[in-house]
Amino acid sequence: MTDPSIQAVELTKCYNSFCALSGLNLRLEGAKCVGFLGPNGAGKTTALKMLTGMIRPTRGKALINGIDVQENKKAALSTCGALIETPEIYPALSVKEALMMVAEIRGVPSTVRKDAVMKAIAEVKMEEWIDTKCGKLSKGMKQRVNLAAALVSDPIIMLLDEPSSGLDPRGMAEVREIVKGLKKKDRLIFMSSHLLGEVTEICDEVAILDHGKLLAYDKLERLTSALAVGNTKECEASFSRDLGSDALKEIASIEGVTGLELVEPKRLILRLEGGNEAQERALAKIAGLGVGLIAFRPSSSALEETYLRLVKDSR
């Protein structure tokens, strides 16, 4: 079994003398979700467009599963679903027809095509608009259809460029859930986003880009701990059930825990002091409390700090 992979080798795109992306080297391999961060104009979309054959590199190569996208786009993208920026769909086609077209192009067999399309439509919660002409959809609805088009063939690799752009707050939350669901299915997802909360929640690794250059690429925890302020660190814990006040009190009394904030009944932000050891100890204690701990990760504000520092340094 070959692991899914996305690779950029010295990938460069210049418009006249201005380089939107300069010499990007990045290799993503295996089933995971990688967040792609960077300020407006950093070159994220430019990189993703070269990975999907939408624009030609000035220099360097874009490879999907080891196949050069420039040389053999059809083979390279055969296992890849992508959503780049905010595509428009042929206005006179209905939602269902547009997705049937994509499914047919991508080789979903005719016997299961309709089911696959229905499933994709259900996944983005567009059942109500199934026969609506795409020209009549709102921006957010279109983006949902676009997301459905990217996932309709159940691809192993997904390239998503700000998938929740144009969506209302609930839509954003829904897309976050959809992408989270996509992750379970053993695939490699590369997703650009400005929503650090979304990235912390979904992604395992993060690549940060600015001015067309890669500033960092690492596991989320390592990236945030390497740049943690002193010995203090913010983490986020998720629980399978609501936390009672007793449980909160117990957690607060754990050594090294200097602050607590219950953001949702099942989500807790902790401030920890004492570096990795403190974190290790606290985590073991919380898990031992039997209050339903299911996840523990650096909080999004930790990522935000890291991000801001890296981006500021690069200016």
Add this chain to the structure above:
Amino acid sequence: MGGPGERTRGADATGRSIPGSASQLKTIAKYELMNYIRTRRFYVLLTITLIMSGLLTAVVALYQPAGFLSSPLGFYSSWWGMAATYILILSGIFFGGDAISGEFQNKTGYFLVVNPVKRSTIYAGKWVAAFIASLAIFSAFVAVTVANGAYYFGLDVPYQFGLSLAFSVLYLMSILGVTFFFSAIFKSASISILVTAILFLFAFSLTQTLVSNLAQMEPWFLITYGAEVIGNVLKDPYPTHIVTVQLGRVTFTTYNAPILNGVAIMAAYFVICAALGLVIFERRDFS
């Protein structure tokens, strides 16, 4: 061999593979056509065609012009000469004028092009769809023409009309070749439509007049000159290639493309423009 969960390259999670380009072309043409024939454009063009046909029918029925009713060939020649090439040109502009530029400007290309499909397949699929949509419009005109012909002369359709039809289809192909080429060049959909409209409705015929009358040169490089075989083949006898008329001290020369030259000119426009347009589309950035 692998166990469960084994995947091969070129196949997705369920192990299926991507269809061949011919089958993808068919898919794209099918949905593109579906989109075309539901747009306002299609109905506007159909209405224009039906109005032209209706007017012709009414005028011929009311005034019974001798040119139309003296012989079957005369009938088809006069009727055809009134509108056929205009309908072909309008269809070409309507369906081809922004076929490619629209994909860039309206961002519909972003939806299609990220799929595992060659750009040449998209280009050809769109071309086929535009061709079929234009043929549908043209068929309406042909149907009314033949119905009128049958009414006045029975089903005795002269063989020249069959030839003229074949040349019309070739002309349509070459027009779409040219309009696709221009739509691949320009970023703006409306500009590419405008340029092709100006070319076919004025520029080509103006150049032809200038070249043949003033420069006294055969306009062999003009698509509209080649397309004259569509009307000429309905004339009996077929017009001579070079006609010179002496008026006092001045000689006027008219050129009539022989059938083979006309066919060659149209075919060359189709092949060259379609190929150039494809090369440009393959290289253009979606940005």
